Amino acid sequence: MAKYDYDLFVIGAGSGGVRAARLAALSGARVLVAEEHRVGGTCVIRGCVPKKLMVYASEYAHSFEIAKGYGWTVENATFDWTEFLKAKDKEIARLSGIYVRNLENAGAELVHGKARILDAHTVEVVGRGAVSVDKILIATGGRPWMPKELPGVEHAISSNEAFHLTELPKRVVVAGGGYIAVEFACIYAGLGAEVHLVHRGPNILRGFDDDIRTHVAEEMGRRGIKVILSTQHTAIEKTETGLVSRLANGHFCESDVVMFALGREPYVEGLGLEAAGVKLDERGAVMVDEYSRTNVANIWAVGDVTDRINLTPVAIREGHAFADTEFYGKPTSFDHEMVASAVFSQPPVGTVGLSEADARHKYGKVDIYMTRFRPMKTAFANDDERCLMKLVVEAEGQRVVGCHIVGPDSGEMIQMAAIAMKMGVTKQQWDSTCAVHPTLAEELVTMREKHVPQGLGQAA
Structure with a gap:
């Protein structure tokens, strides 16, 4: 028994x-x-x-x-x-x-x-x-996670309720700056809503590469999303015409829905x-x-x-x-290094490995390769959307330790990049890959000129 x-x-x-x-x-x-x-x-x-x-x-x-x-x-x-x-x-x-x-x-x-x-x-x-x-x-x-002590928080929703709203709101305030907040702000804006994104930090997407963070914020603004940084809610008030978000900077905005995405x-x-x-x-x-x-x-x-x-x-x-x-008698532990991820913002983000800041902290000297450009598809239609691609390379061994993309199909591209990076690819090996033309992805393997950030010399 x-x-x-x-x-x-x-x-x-x-x-x-x-x-x-x-x-x-x-x-x-x-x-x-x-x-x-x-x-x-x-x-x-x-x-x-x-x-x-x-x-x-x-x-x-x-x-x-x-x-x-x-x-x-x-x-x-x-x-x-x-x-x-x-x-x-x-x-x-x-x-x-x-x-x-x-x-x-x-x-x-x-x-x-x-x-x-x-x-x-x-x-x-x-x-x-x-x-x-x-x-x-x-x-x-x-x-x-919801700020339970915030006055009026009972009028707000979380990402759970966002999937079941009976009506599509015309005005939305999204509180938060992580990937969930950014994604939902873009979703509502794409569906025609007036969107304010309120984040207490100096920039969105904390933990991501700084160039990625700035680029996504700029593109969100280009699509009509009002990104309000360095402040947060002090109260939510329900009125006859909607919900009023009171902010710590003294400003306020009115909406039909207030969604909190402040983490999990x-x-x-x-x-x-x-x-x-x-x-x-x-x-x-x-x-x-x-x-x-x-x-x-x-x-x-x-x-x-x-x-x-x-x-x-x-x-x-x-x-x-x-x-x-x-x-099964096979001792196995999952390796949490070099795990790729995507943010389905508009345009989307694909990232794997270290940010530039984290790489500099870990290795000291790094080489940066970065390009910004208008994709062929949207440039032809006179659209101003821009892509960003960035490689972070450990200077001494020339190993590619970070790859960051903002642009169409970035989630698909980063999956392939992650395979090479998980295997320890060097910049020379990366560059030896022949480009597929015309594609966005070819830009990843044609970056040859090192990018020198403003205020840093070649020794950095």
């Missing part, structure tokens, strides 16, 4: 938890997965996927303008928010169903309800009783981690080692709840590595 009811209990059916559960079940392990919301997690239900669909929808207005420059007559084009939401919800339901079927086909059991750890080997699903388990995997992800926090509330003795860091994230194991020997955690690199593909790889290690 088995010592435990289950070999593995996974709390959370998002991308990381589902990958780990499926692989574990396919090994023959008895696996139970608990999800208190819909299967698919943040990415599928209220994150990457629906957001990207909204990005696609919002890009058409600009595409119609470019089409005119190519001789197309685009008249009476209208956007139906309600029809889009129906189609979006249908697609999300389809994808969520695929996740469920994949779990079932692998032999894992799925239960809907909130799970709470009673001790290191006992987990209760609220309203459904407790089970004994050998191993526990926490994969509950994160959730939007690990979702650990009510999981019973204290009962099991699982340690959290100062931000409330589950602390783990390189194999995603917590300080408790039989409890692991993957994905955003660990606050390492909060990206869906990273959670998947962490979940996969956990399963390989614990159920």
